[in-house]
Amino acid sequence: MDATLDYIADFSAFLQASPSSYHAAAEVARRLHAAGFIRLDEPEKWTIDEAAGYYVVRDGAVIAWSQPAGAGPTTPFRILGAHTDSPGFKLKPKPTINSHGWLQAGVEVYGGPLQNSWLDRELELAGRLVTRQGTEHLVRTGPFLRIPQLAVHLDRDVNNGLTLDRQRHLTPVFGVGGESEADLVAHLAGLAGLRAADVAGYDILTADTNPPTAFGLGDKLFAAGRLDNLSSVYAGLHALIATSHLTMGGSINVLAAFDHEELGSQSRSGASGPFLDDILTRIGHGLGATGSERLQAYAESWCLSADAGHAVHPNYPERHDPANQPILGGGPLLKINANQRYATDAHGAALWARTCARANVEYQEFVSNNTVPCGSTIGPLTATRLGIRVVDVGVPLLSMHSAREMCHVNDPQSLAAATAAFFAPEV
Structure with missing residues (x-):
């Protein structure tokens, strides 16, 4: 139990340091550097030694790997x-809005949030500012915004069904007064030690500011923002660092933390983009691999596509498959879909069973109710782009895509333990 508490405490610190994808990539990089991993820059020529760890940051994404001694052109990858x-x-753009005496922030909906969960919460702005010279500055405001609901007295039917207009009803407030009294970009620039005139572009998103919390009977439940999918990023980071001492491993172990999955992954730092292929190609080149040898390595490689999944909801059990109803605390999920929305096949299921047995971790199968459309992950994208076999797994959650999701305190650590076993050589 002490190990679980330690894991959750450090995971909570990781979550609080990662209010945006850019902050998450920076925090992963910081922790890798502290563990002795070496940062490589894409425009530079790489010199890679045996038995070392490396990482590359591309915007809000990061790829890290641990390379064992004796790795060669056909050494497979475990990703x-x-x-x-x-x-x-x-x-x-032009985000400062003056409306009826209120100062508001102009925002777009990013991905598919559970919109009502973002109402009446203290939110922060977090992300990156880029100057005219191209330098990048991370910034976060702390509690700064709120999307206020309309009082029930002004909408007597609200409890019979809430409908939110994405343009009119989801604009957060951050102050009162005239437009001349505030400039949102200037405020963000000041937090980064810049002038508003210095800022030529920005990628700034909202995040819930309520800290991660263990609660419920025995403090076994855990609530936080961005569990989807920082639970998987942290598990992979934890496992990669924990196994980096295995210098004679049978594979090159890789953490690939992509950005823009919630938008479909079609970006230079998303799973549909070239980032992973670029890095694996350069690793192979450093090992002297020919094109044919790279394909040999891929043929023996595996990827765990780790993304949060759905636990059975006690108030809506009819939305779940009647025979496969995973619960919080029952272990990580093996995600299966007949239409390849998840990439798990029979060989992948067998690998996951062996991996969890080696880690002494229980796992659960997840499959959708036939009447409820299934989401997807980076798994099918990675399998399609690279031809590497993929297994879809993840931590079970309730309230996925809420501003504040929940899981069991045991499941994130179980995913990390299974990932460490996945990275370790099978004997």
Whole structure:
């Protein structure tokens, strides 16, 4: 139990340091550097030594790997794929709005948030500012915004069904007064030690500011923002660092934390983009691999596509498959879909069973109710782009895509333990 508490405490610190994908990538990089991993820059020529760890940051994504001694052109990869972004709201251009004596922030909906969950919460703005010279500055406001609901006295039917207009009803407030009294970009620039005139572009998103909390009977339940999918990013990071001493491993172990999964992954730092292929190609090149040898390595490689999944909801059990109803605390999920919305096949299921047995971790199968459309992950994208076999897994949640999701305190650590076993050589 002490190990679980330690894991949750450090995971909570990781979550609080990661209000945006850009902050998450920076926090992953910081922790890798502290563990002795070496940062490589894409425009530079790489010199890679045996038995060392490396990482590359591309915008809000990061790929890290641990390379064992004796790795060669056909050494396979073991990849934990996850994503750093979460649904929410993103700041628009000309974001300062003066309306009826209120100061509001112009935002777009990012991904598919559970919109009503974002109402009446203290939110922060977090992300990156880019100057005219191209330098990048991370920034966060702390509690700063709120999307206020209309009082029940002004909408007597609200409890019979809430309908939110994405343009009119989801604009947060951050102050009162005239437009000349505030400039949102200037405020963000000041937090970064810049002038508003210095800022030429920004990627700024909202995040819930309520800290992660264990609660319920025995403090076994855990609530936080961005569990989807920082639960997987942290599990992969924890496992990669924990196994980096295995210098004679049978594979090159990789953490691939992509951005923009909530938008479909079609970006230069998303799973549909070239990032992972670029890095694996350069690793192979450093090992002297020919094109044919790279394909040989891929043929023996595996990817765990780790993304949060659905636990059975006690108030809506009819939305779940009647025979497969995973619960919080029952262990990580093996996600299966007949239409390849998840990439798990029979060989992948067998690998996951062996992996969890080696880690002494129980796991649960998840499959959708036939009448409820199934979401997807980076798994099918990675399998399609690279031809690497993929298994879809993840931590079971309630309230997925809420501003504040929940899981069991045991399941995140179980995913990390299973990932560490996945990275360790099978004997």
